[in-house]
Amino acid sequence: MLQQAFNGLVGGAFYALLALGLSVIFGMLGVVNFAHGAFYMLGAFTSYVLLDSYGVNFWAALVVVPVALGVVGIVLERLFIRRLTPLDPLYNFLFTFGLTLILQDLVKREYGVQSQPYPRPSALSGTLDLGLFTYPAYQVFVLGVSVLVCLLVWFVLVRTRVGMVVRAATERPELTRALGIDVGRWVTPVFGFGIALAGLAGVLAAPMRAVNPLMGADLIIVVFAVVVIGGLGSLFGSVAAGFTIGLVSALGNYYVPALSQTLVFILMAAVLLWRPAGLFGREEAL
Amino acid sequence: MILRLLAGSARGRLLLAIGLFLALALPWMIYPPIAMDIACWALFAVSVDLLLGFTGLLSFGHAAFWGSSAYVSGLLAVHVGLPFPVAVLGGALFAAVIAVPIGYLAVRLSGIYFAMVTLAFAQMIYFIANQWRDVTGGENGLQGIPREMFGVDLSDSFVFYYVGLPIVLLGLLLAWRIVRSPFGRVLVSIRDNPSRARALGYPVDRYRLLSFVLSAFLAGLAGGLFAISHGFASLQEVYWTTSGNAVMMVVLGGIGTLWGGVIGAALVVQLNDYLSTSEFDGIGIVTGSIFIVIVLVFRKGIWGTARDLLAPRLKRKRPGGAKSPGDDPAPAPAPDVNAPA
């Protein structure tokens, strides 16, 4: 039981990282990035290519890949997303949807649809004794990284000036602008950062999940549900909902396997009924 | 006579006549099963446009209605032996019924959240269809849907096109009537400024919900007919790429034009057909690029652009027509870059 719960948290770690990136981008730019799943896939694939063709190991990939994808995100924002942000947010949604189709197909053409092998880093291949039960070291590591990153983001947001601007712009955009704070200069880096988070999740996924061009496509829909549950535009809500959904689906798998996939959507329906803005969202954000 | 009833202006009548003529001539010009696909997808796209273009809500989960009606129509035809138009109607009604709870929850969120929530619910329908194999056949699909009516065999695709076309035309007529009705005008005013509509005393959410259900009904008509025409319903019908395809048709043809959906459907179906036999296998690259190009530089779509070029007069008469969906002033935290505030 405890083991199952732990297990759910590991699954939730991915949801949390992805939802956090999605929320940061959404808050700052008003863009729902459909391509978030595609960048998660690219993160995993880039690590595979780096290892396979250039011998760059997991630890290096953990740093290099998010940075590289962050740069891609920055370029993307500068070239395209920026032109569309003043318009109805639907256009950016459709743009990133189109981008998803292209990215998936490009990877598919290059590497085929079969999953690519990615070994676990040897330092993490054993199991850890967690007192109550033993657990694969790698999964503990994933959970640790995810929690650490979330805490780090929280620290930056709360304790630094940059963070205050971003947080203010995310949660009270009109007010922030009215106070004469130049939010514009932070838009591009924040978008890049959000993409980098997706890339990081991808790198972490490579050793434990199937690395193939379609790995992000279905995941992103669940992450959307997570974000809706957590609260639109609420960073804390996204992370909390991410871990919660991970937990709930693991326990759902265990107790009611038949319902396990629909569970997250049922949960979403319940939250919408009860609090349309999500657990931690603000009503005005609607 | 009918033409006069449907379109006020001479230009409108001309367009309608051309459209009808093309609809009737289609199976002579292209392969009849593809012609039927175009007709079904056209109605599907128009149903999405009804929401997107005239209510300002992007449904990214319309496959739920198209697909569930495909299954229900098929089941009615297989197990109850209903004549196919009745089966299709039954499927469409079922789609409308499941649209009520989904719509009830989804219209609480506008703008982009609406798209996310509809997408999520559609995925739930997909999982249910996949698991419930006793009814849906799981990934084998619901096979062997008869294509007949009162014992008359309609398996010839050419014949079936003309028997099925009236359903599509009636659906299009219904969409057109909705848009031109007082109800439709309220929808447009809600799209343009929900706060004002609310202040004027309109129950905005209820209007949105009704529009959603009507749209689901039309999508259901299209999906049911599609299933009968192919003789089966499969999981593909409820998958999210199907929703994406319909949205692409609308965006390509022109949001908020109705005609645009029809044109988009004709082009996309033929493009898909062409790509499946061509050497080039990057269907996602092509469709993805279409999305991107339209969104970046061609936002009015084909019909919107053509209308602006040909008839600036027409545009002035209907200010709501060609502009972007829901210029909703209060959606989500507005982007900062150069929002007018």
Next chain:
Amino acid sequence: MKRIGQAAAVAVTGAVLAACGGGPGGGGGKISDDKVVLAVLNDQSAIYADLSGKASIESVKMAVADYKAKYGDKAAAKEIEVVTADHQNKPDVANSKAQELYDRQRADIILDVPNSAAALAVANVAKSKKKVFMNIGAATTALEGASCNKYTFHYGYNTYMLAQGTGDAVTKDGGKNWYLVYPDYAFGQDMQKSFTSAITKAGGKIVKADPTPFPNDNFSTFLLKAPGLSPKPQVLGAMQAGGDLVNLVKQYNEYKLKDKGIDLAVGLMFITDIHSLGSDALAGTKFSEAWFWNANPENRAWADKFQAKTNKRPSFAHAANYSAATQYLEALQRGGTDNADEIVKNLEGQKVNDVFAKNGTIRAQDHLLLHDAYLAEVKPASEVKEPWDYEKILKTIPADQAFQPANPACKF
């Protein structure tokens, strides 16, 4: 206005009719349109693209070339064309394309068609058009069961064969207690049933069978549960396919279930899956195989020819496409006509012994190809001598045991 429209309609109609050149070419000559057209309809862009895909077209072309070389001037089919379409793993595309291939491209036979919904849809098209369809890529037994028809053949493998070989052989080897995990959709449910019957028949026991979500990327719930079951299972039977299988195996290794005495047996595994996991991750896993390219010199010789054309090693599906096309052409040669009813008559009961099918028979009652299947084991990386040489054939499952008895539900 209206009159102009009508005039245009007539003009268009006339032009199109002229272009089409009348209806289907009746039963005039022995070979319709003086040309035999073989169509490969499969998934060239989605999940089955690697297993079969474009390379299967090459297989069929190889069959055509071999046929021409064998019969030379005596060949009944003087002109043979191979056409293809990509169904993108979408059943409705498969359905429209199949009609178009038969009607417009004058295809005499459609081959392959993975994805069971697509396969069943195409079977219906074949039935209504009265043209031959030989399915290779789909695993569903419905093709030779309730949904069978006179013009449809199932050639290569099915869920029964997959379960029979693995379930029976592994149980007899001492893996008595099984924990089955199967994806909760039609294929998985079929596999679970077939495995259960094969295992119990061989004297084994199903400790528990759990449905898993599909698609799923987190199997830890089930893997954690396994060692705690009572009696403790000796074998974990995984019915997942493709990406889900890869996920499951990665996590199976992560939880070190093998060290805890729980072996892995897999319901459906293709050589492409072994390639993607790396053979070490799967070393020792047993599974049913329809054909392996490096099993004997004959297979290998064919695989070399195939590789020269496609730059890859063939999967069983590539070889089965070759074999099916060959059998079709042989039947055509025997009857001297491409008339579908004649071909069907000539295929029914036909003995097949070629590079793909050993001791094969095309069963007349349900049009299922019975042939020898194999129990295979994944080699550890240390024993893999060359790329794609991942499998070791442990034993042959004779044709009459590898496949199910004819289903009485199938009536032509």
